[in-house]
Amino acid sequence: MSWMRDSSLNWAQKFALKVIKTGKIPRHVAFIMDGNRRYAKKLHLTTSTDGHVHGFDKLAEALQWCLDIGIEEVTVYAFSIENFKRDESEVNALLELAREKFNKFMEESDELNKRGICIRMIGNWKLLPVDLQKSMADAMLMTRNNNKAFLNVAFAYTSRDEITESIRDIVDGVKRNELESNDITDDLIRRCMYSGKSSDPDLLVRTSGESRLSDFLLWQASTSIIYFTKTLWPEFTFWHLLAGVFYYQRHYQSMHSVKRSLHQFSSVMDDESFTKDLEQVRQTSNIAEIETSSKLATFSQRATEFLEKFDKRKYNQLVELSTIKV
Numbered sequence: 001m002s003w004m005r006d007s008s009l010n011w012a013q014k015f016a017l018k019v020i021k022t023g024k025i026p027r028h029v030a031f032i033m034d035g036n037r038r039y040a041k042k043l044h045l046t047t048s049t050d051g052h053v054h055g056f057d058k059l060a061e062a063l064q065w066c067l068d069i070g071i072e073e074v075t076v077y078a079f080s081i082e083n084f085k086r087d088e089s090e091v092n093a094l095l096e097l098a099r100e101k102f103n104k105f106m107e108e109s110d111e112l113n114k115r116g117i118c119i120r121m122i123g124n125w126k127l128l129p130v131d132l133q134k135s136m137a138d139a140m141l142m143t144r145n146n147n148k149a150f151l152n153v154a155f156a157y158t159s160r161d162e163i164t165e166s167i168r169d170i171v172d173g174v175k176r177n178e179l180e181s182n183d184i185t186d187d188l189i190r191r192c193m194y195s196g197k198s199s200d201p202d203l204l205v206r207t208s209g210e211s212r213l214s215d216f217l218l219w220q221a222s223t224s225i226i227y228f229t230k231t232l233w234p235e236f237t238f239w240h241l242l243a244g245v246f247y248y249q250r251h252y253q254s255m256h257s258v259k260r261s262l263h264q265f266s267s268v269m270d271d272e273s274f275t276k277d278l279e280q281v282r283q284t285s286n287i288a289e290i291e292t293s294s295k296l297a298t299f300s301q302r303a304t305e306f307l308e309k310f311d312k313r314k315y316n317q318l319v320e321l322s323t324i325k326v
Protein backbone atom coordinates (compact mmCIF):
# COMPACT_ATOMS: atom_id res chain seq x y z
CA MET A 1 0.00 0.00 0.00
CA SER A 2 1.27 3.46 -0.99
CA TRP A 3 2.35 6.37 1.23
CA MET A 4 0.20 8.69 -0.81
CA ARG A 5 -3.51 9.05 -1.33
CA ASP A 6 -5.46 11.32 -3.61
CA SER A 7 -7.72 13.78 -1.89
CA SER A 8 -11.14 12.13 -1.65
CA LEU A 9 -13.29 14.34 0.57
CA ASN A 10 -17.05 14.16 0.11
CA TRP A 11 -19.19 17.31 -0.02
CA ALA A 12 -19.93 17.26 3.72
CA GLN A 13 -16.21 16.98 4.54
CA LYS A 14 -15.39 19.78 2.07
CA PHE A 15 -18.02 21.97 3.68
CA ALA A 16 -16.71 21.28 7.21
CA LEU A 17 -13.19 22.02 5.96
CA LYS A 18 -14.27 25.42 4.66
CA VAL A 19 -15.75 26.24 8.06
CA ILE A 20 -12.69 25.08 10.03
CA LYS A 21 -10.36 27.00 7.69
CA THR A 22 -11.95 30.26 8.84
CA GLY A 23 -10.10 29.64 12.12
CA LYS A 24 -6.42 29.13 13.02
CA ILE A 25 -4.93 25.96 11.47
CA PRO A 26 -2.08 24.25 13.36
CA ARG A 27 1.13 24.33 11.28
CA HIS A 28 2.55 21.17 12.85
CA VAL A 29 0.56 18.20 14.18
CA ALA A 30 2.08 15.20 16.00
CA PHE A 31 0.34 11.84 16.34
CA ILE A 32 0.76 9.02 18.85
CA MET A 33 -0.85 6.31 16.72
CA ASP A 34 -2.02 4.04 19.51
CA GLY A 35 -4.46 1.12 19.55
CA ASN A 36 -3.33 -1.04 16.63
CA ARG A 37 -3.24 -4.31 18.61
CA ARG A 38 -6.59 -3.69 20.27
CA TYR A 39 -8.00 -3.06 16.79
CA ALA A 40 -6.56 -6.37 15.55
CA LYS A 41 -8.13 -8.13 18.53
CA LYS A 42 -11.47 -6.38 18.11
CA LEU A 43 -11.67 -7.46 14.46
CA HIS A 44 -10.35 -10.98 15.22
CA LEU A 45 -7.40 -10.44 12.84
CA THR A 46 -4.80 -13.21 12.82
CA THR A 47 -1.89 -11.32 14.46
CA SER A 48 -1.17 -7.98 16.10
CA THR A 49 0.93 -7.19 13.01
CA ASP A 50 -2.29 -7.01 11.00
CA GLY A 51 -3.26 -4.16 13.30
CA HIS A 52 0.00 -2.35 12.47
CA VAL A 53 -0.58 -2.89 8.72
CA HIS A 54 -3.99 -1.21 9.09
CA GLY A 55 -2.22 1.42 11.18
CA PHE A 56 0.13 2.24 8.30
CA ASP A 57 -2.79 2.52 5.86
CA LYS A 58 -4.46 4.93 8.27
CA LEU A 59 -1.26 6.96 8.43
CA ALA A 60 -1.23 7.38 4.63
CA GLU A 61 -4.89 8.45 4.74
CA ALA A 62 -4.32 10.86 7.64
CA LEU A 63 -1.35 12.48 5.86
CA GLN A 64 -3.60 13.36 2.93
CA TRP A 65 -6.23 14.81 5.30
CA CYS A 66 -3.50 16.94 6.87
CA LEU A 67 -2.56 18.25 3.42
CA ASP A 68 -6.26 18.91 2.68
CA ILE A 69 -6.54 20.92 5.90
CA GLY A 70 -3.34 22.88 5.24
CA ILE A 71 -1.18 21.31 7.98
CA GLU A 72 2.42 21.67 6.76
CA GLU A 73 4.28 19.36 9.12
CA VAL A 74 3.37 16.01 10.67
CA THR A 75 5.34 13.97 13.20
CA VAL A 76 4.31 10.37 13.97
CA TYR A 77 5.42 7.96 16.69
CA ALA A 78 5.97 4.78 14.68
CA PHE A 79 8.29 2.77 16.94
CA SER A 80 9.58 3.65 20.39
CA ILE A 81 12.77 2.35 22.00
CA GLU A 82 10.42 0.75 24.56
CA ASN A 83 8.79 -1.22 21.72
CA PHE A 84 12.00 -3.30 21.44
CA LYS A 85 10.81 -4.99 24.66
CA ARG A 86 7.77 -6.49 22.90
CA ASP A 87 7.66 -10.11 21.67
CA GLU A 88 10.47 -10.83 19.24
CA SER A 89 7.96 -11.80 16.56
CA GLU A 90 6.12 -8.46 16.85
CA VAL A 91 9.36 -6.46 16.85
CA ASN A 92 10.57 -8.31 13.75
CA ALA A 93 7.23 -7.81 12.03
CA LEU A 94 7.30 -4.06 12.75
CA LEU A 95 10.85 -3.79 11.41
CA GLU A 96 9.84 -5.77 8.32
CA LEU A 97 6.83 -3.49 7.79
CA ALA A 98 9.16 -0.48 7.99
CA ARG A 99 11.54 -2.12 5.46
CA GLU A 100 8.69 -2.76 3.05
CA LYS A 101 7.29 0.78 3.43
CA PHE A 102 10.65 2.50 2.97
CA ASN A 103 11.30 0.49 -0.17
CA LYS A 104 7.88 1.57 -1.39
CA PHE A 105 8.78 5.14 -0.46
CA MET A 106 11.79 5.00 -2.79
CA GLU A 107 9.64 3.56 -5.60
CA GLU A 108 7.32 6.53 -5.21
CA SER A 109 10.15 9.08 -5.25
CA ASP A 110 9.02 10.95 -8.38
CA GLU A 111 5.54 11.59 -7.05
CA LEU A 112 6.83 12.48 -3.55
CA ASN A 113 9.27 14.98 -5.01
CA LYS A 114 6.55 16.38 -7.28
CA ARG A 115 4.40 16.98 -4.19
CA GLY A 116 7.39 18.56 -2.38
CA ILE A 117 7.31 16.17 0.57
CA CYS A 118 10.39 16.03 2.79
CA ILE A 119 10.75 13.02 5.10
CA ARG A 120 12.94 12.99 8.20
CA MET A 121 13.54 9.99 10.42
CA ILE A 122 13.99 10.91 14.05
CA GLY A 123 15.38 8.35 16.45
CA ASN A 124 18.43 6.41 17.55
CA TRP A 125 19.49 4.72 14.32
CA LYS A 126 22.28 2.77 16.02
CA LEU A 127 19.58 0.52 17.50
CA LEU A 128 18.28 -0.52 14.07
CA PRO A 129 19.46 -3.12 11.54
CA VAL A 130 21.91 -1.57 9.03
CA ASP A 131 19.72 -2.27 5.98
CA LEU A 132 16.89 -0.28 7.58
CA GLN A 133 19.28 2.55 8.47
CA LYS A 134 20.32 2.63 4.80
CA SER A 135 16.71 2.75 3.56
CA MET A 136 15.94 5.60 5.96
CA ALA A 137 19.06 7.50 4.89
CA ASP A 138 18.11 7.02 1.21
CA ALA A 139 14.59 8.35 1.84
CA MET A 140 15.91 11.39 3.72
CA LEU A 141 18.55 12.23 1.14
CA MET A 142 16.12 11.84 -1.72
CA THR A 143 13.61 14.31 -0.28
CA ARG A 144 15.90 16.62 1.69
CA ASN A 145 15.40 19.67 -0.55
CA ASN A 146 11.61 19.42 -0.60
CA ASN A 147 9.85 22.04 1.48
CA LYS A 148 6.12 22.00 0.78
CA ALA A 149 5.27 19.45 3.48
CA PHE A 150 7.33 17.74 6.17
CA LEU A 151 6.84 14.26 7.56
CA ASN A 152 8.89 13.27 10.61
CA VAL A 153 8.79 9.58 11.47
CA ALA A 154 9.91 8.78 15.02
CA PHE A 155 11.48 5.32 14.86
CA ALA A 156 13.62 3.78 17.64
CA TYR A 157 12.75 7.00 19.43
CA THR A 158 12.15 8.21 22.95
CA SER A 159 12.30 11.78 24.04
CA ARG A 160 14.68 11.14 26.92
CA ASP A 161 17.09 9.38 24.57
CA GLU A 162 16.81 12.32 22.13
CA ILE A 163 17.69 14.82 24.88
CA THR A 164 20.55 12.63 26.16
CA GLU A 165 22.07 12.29 22.67
CA SER A 166 21.76 16.03 22.05
CA ILE A 167 23.66 16.76 25.25
CA ARG A 168 26.28 14.16 24.32
CA ASP A 169 26.85 15.93 20.97
CA ILE A 170 27.16 19.28 22.73
CA VAL A 171 29.64 17.89 25.29
CA ASP A 172 31.71 16.50 22.40
CA GLY A 173 31.63 20.01 20.87
CA VAL A 174 32.94 21.48 24.13
CA LYS A 175 35.69 18.84 24.28
CA ARG A 176 36.77 19.78 20.73
CA ASN A 177 36.78 23.48 21.80
CA GLU A 178 34.05 24.26 19.29
CA LEU A 179 31.76 25.46 22.10
CA GLU A 180 32.09 27.15 25.46
CA SER A 181 29.71 26.51 28.32
CA ASN A 182 27.99 29.89 27.93
CA ASP A 183 27.09 28.98 24.31
CA ILE A 184 24.86 26.22 25.68
CA THR A 185 21.28 27.41 25.70
CA ASP A 186 17.95 25.61 25.65
CA ASP A 187 17.72 26.54 21.94
CA LEU A 188 21.07 24.84 21.24
CA ILE A 189 20.00 21.65 23.08
CA ARG A 190 16.74 21.71 21.11
CA ARG A 191 18.58 22.30 17.80
CA CYS A 192 20.90 19.30 18.38
CA MET A 193 18.02 16.89 18.89
CA TYR A 194 17.01 14.35 16.23
CA SER A 195 14.08 16.68 15.48
CA GLY A 196 16.33 19.75 15.51
CA LYS A 197 15.25 20.91 12.04
CA SER A 198 11.56 20.83 12.95
CA SER A 199 9.30 23.32 14.58
CA ASP A 200 7.56 22.40 17.84
CA PRO A 201 4.15 20.78 17.30
CA ASP A 202 1.16 23.06 17.73
CA LEU A 203 -1.20 20.15 18.27
CA LEU A 204 -0.48 16.64 19.55
CA VAL A 205 -3.11 13.93 19.06
CA ARG A 206 -3.11 10.60 20.89
CA THR A 207 -5.61 7.91 19.99
CA SER A 208 -6.95 4.91 21.90
CA GLY A 209 -8.00 6.57 25.15
CA GLU A 210 -4.59 6.65 26.85
CA SER A 211 -3.87 10.06 28.39
CA ARG A 212 -0.07 10.18 28.53
CA LEU A 213 2.86 11.17 26.32
CA SER A 214 4.85 7.91 26.56
CA ASP A 215 8.21 9.66 26.18
CA PHE A 216 7.23 11.36 22.92
CA LEU A 217 8.39 14.94 22.18
CA LEU A 218 8.48 15.81 25.90
CA TRP A 219 10.60 18.92 25.29
CA GLN A 220 8.90 20.00 22.07
CA ALA A 221 5.34 19.59 23.37
CA SER A 222 5.74 21.92 26.34
CA THR A 223 3.31 24.41 24.81
CA SER A 224 1.48 22.10 22.40
CA ILE A 225 -2.24 21.66 22.72
CA ILE A 226 -2.88 18.00 23.46
CA TYR A 227 -5.96 16.22 22.21
CA PHE A 228 -6.80 12.73 23.46
CA THR A 229 -9.42 10.66 21.65
CA LYS A 230 -10.76 7.21 22.58
CA THR A 231 -10.74 6.06 18.95
CA LEU A 232 -8.26 3.31 18.09
CA TRP A 233 -5.73 4.57 15.50
CA PRO A 234 -6.88 2.31 12.61
CA GLU A 235 -10.42 3.63 13.18
CA PHE A 236 -9.37 7.30 13.15
CA THR A 237 -11.37 9.30 10.58
CA PHE A 238 -11.28 12.72 8.96
CA TRP A 239 -13.94 13.78 11.50
CA HIS A 240 -11.71 12.82 14.44
CA LEU A 241 -8.91 14.92 12.95
CA LEU A 242 -11.26 17.84 12.45
CA ALA A 243 -12.38 17.47 16.08
CA GLY A 244 -8.71 17.71 17.10
CA VAL A 245 -8.21 20.86 15.00
CA PHE A 246 -11.40 22.33 16.45
CA TYR A 247 -10.11 21.56 19.97
CA TYR A 248 -6.88 23.37 19.00
CA GLN A 249 -8.85 26.39 17.80
CA ARG A 250 -10.80 26.55 21.08
CA HIS A 251 -7.60 26.45 23.16
CA TYR A 252 -5.25 28.36 20.88
CA GLN A 253 -5.76 31.83 22.40
CA SER A 254 -5.01 30.77 25.96
CA MET A 255 -1.92 28.80 24.85
CA HIS A 256 -0.77 31.77 22.79
CA SER A 257 -0.90 33.93 25.95
CA VAL A 258 1.18 31.32 27.78
CA LYS A 259 3.79 31.39 24.97
CA ARG A 260 3.87 35.19 25.09
CA SER A 261 4.42 35.28 28.84
CA LEU A 262 7.12 32.60 28.54
CA HIS A 263 9.05 34.82 26.18
CA GLN A 264 8.28 38.24 27.57
CA PHE A 265 11.96 38.85 28.22
CA SER A 266 13.12 37.52 24.88
CA SER A 267 12.29 38.62 21.37
CA VAL A 268 8.63 37.78 21.12
CA MET A 269 7.09 38.67 17.83
CA ASP A 270 3.46 38.97 16.99
CA ASP A 271 2.00 36.13 14.97
CA GLU A 272 2.10 37.94 11.66
CA SER A 273 5.69 39.14 11.74
CA PHE A 274 6.81 35.79 13.17
CA THR A 275 5.18 33.89 10.30
CA LYS A 276 6.75 36.30 7.80
CA ASP A 277 10.21 35.84 9.33
CA LEU A 278 9.82 32.06 9.40
CA GLU A 279 8.73 32.06 5.78
CA GLN A 280 11.80 34.09 4.82
CA VAL A 281 14.10 31.62 6.63
CA ARG A 282 12.43 28.75 4.80
CA GLN A 283 12.80 30.34 1.38
CA THR A 284 16.43 31.30 1.81
CA SER A 285 17.70 28.16 3.53
CA ASN A 286 15.38 25.64 1.92
CA ILE A 287 14.79 24.01 5.30
CA ALA A 288 12.32 24.62 8.09
CA GLU A 289 14.56 26.52 10.48
CA ILE A 290 13.82 25.75 14.08
CA GLU A 291 10.88 27.54 15.62
CA THR A 292 10.60 27.13 19.36
CA SER A 293 7.46 28.18 21.18
CA SER A 294 6.67 31.02 18.78
CA LYS A 295 10.14 32.45 18.43
CA LEU A 296 13.00 31.84 16.05
CA ALA A 297 16.06 30.54 17.84
CA THR A 298 19.18 32.70 17.88
CA PHE A 299 22.70 31.42 18.54
CA SER A 300 26.11 32.88 19.35
CA GLN A 301 28.62 33.09 16.49
CA ARG A 302 30.53 30.11 17.95
CA ALA A 303 27.34 28.08 18.34
CA THR A 304 26.34 28.95 14.76
CA GLU A 305 29.69 27.62 13.49
CA PHE A 306 29.32 24.53 15.69
CA LEU A 307 25.86 23.92 14.20
CA GLU A 308 27.20 24.20 10.66
CA LYS A 309 29.77 21.49 11.44
CA PHE A 310 27.13 19.46 13.30
CA ASP A 311 24.80 19.56 10.26
CA LYS A 312 27.64 18.62 7.93
CA ARG A 313 28.57 15.65 10.14
CA LYS A 314 24.95 14.45 10.22
CA TYR A 315 24.70 14.86 6.45
CA ASN A 316 27.93 12.93 5.90
CA GLN A 317 26.62 10.13 8.12
CA LEU A 318 23.54 9.89 5.88
CA VAL A 319 25.65 9.78 2.72
CA GLU A 320 27.90 7.12 4.26
CA LEU A 321 24.88 5.00 5.21
CA SER A 322 23.32 5.32 1.79
CA THR A 323 26.49 4.02 0.09
CA ILE A 324 26.55 0.84 2.21
CA LYS A 325 25.95 -2.35 0.18
CA VAL A 326 23.38 -4.57 1.90
Ligand code: FPP
Pocket: 033, 034, 035, 036, 037, 038, 039, 052, 055, 056, 059, 077, 078, 079, 080, 083, 097, 098, 099, 101, 102, 153, 208
Ligand atom coordinates in the same frame (compact mmCIF):
# COMPACT_ATOMS: atom_id res chain seq x y z
C1 FPP B 1 0.83 1.52 18.87
O1 FPP B 1 -0.26 0.61 18.96
C2 FPP B 1 1.43 1.46 17.53
C3 FPP B 1 2.71 1.05 17.27
C4 FPP B 1 3.63 0.60 18.32
C5 FPP B 1 3.22 1.00 15.89
C6 FPP B 1 2.70 2.09 15.00
C7 FPP B 1 3.14 1.82 13.63
C8 FPP B 1 2.41 2.08 12.53
C9 FPP B 1 1.10 2.76 12.55
C10 FPP B 1 2.99 1.73 11.22
C11 FPP B 1 3.92 2.83 10.79
C12 FPP B 1 4.95 2.30 9.93
C13 FPP B 1 5.86 3.06 9.29
C14 FPP B 1 6.86 2.41 8.44
C15 FPP B 1 5.90 4.53 9.39
P1 FPP B 1 -0.09 -0.59 19.98
O2 FPP B 1 0.71 -1.66 19.30
O3 FPP B 1 0.47 -0.07 21.27
O4 FPP B 1 -1.57 -1.10 20.16
P2 FPP B 1 -2.33 -1.31 21.55
O5 FPP B 1 -2.23 -0.01 22.30
O6 FPP B 1 -3.73 -1.63 21.16
O7 FPP B 1 -1.64 -2.42 22.27
Ligand code: MG
Pocket: 034, 035, 036
Ligand atom coordinates in the same frame (compact mmCIF):
# COMPACT_ATOMS: atom_id res chain seq x y z
MG1 MG C 1 -0.40 0.94 22.88
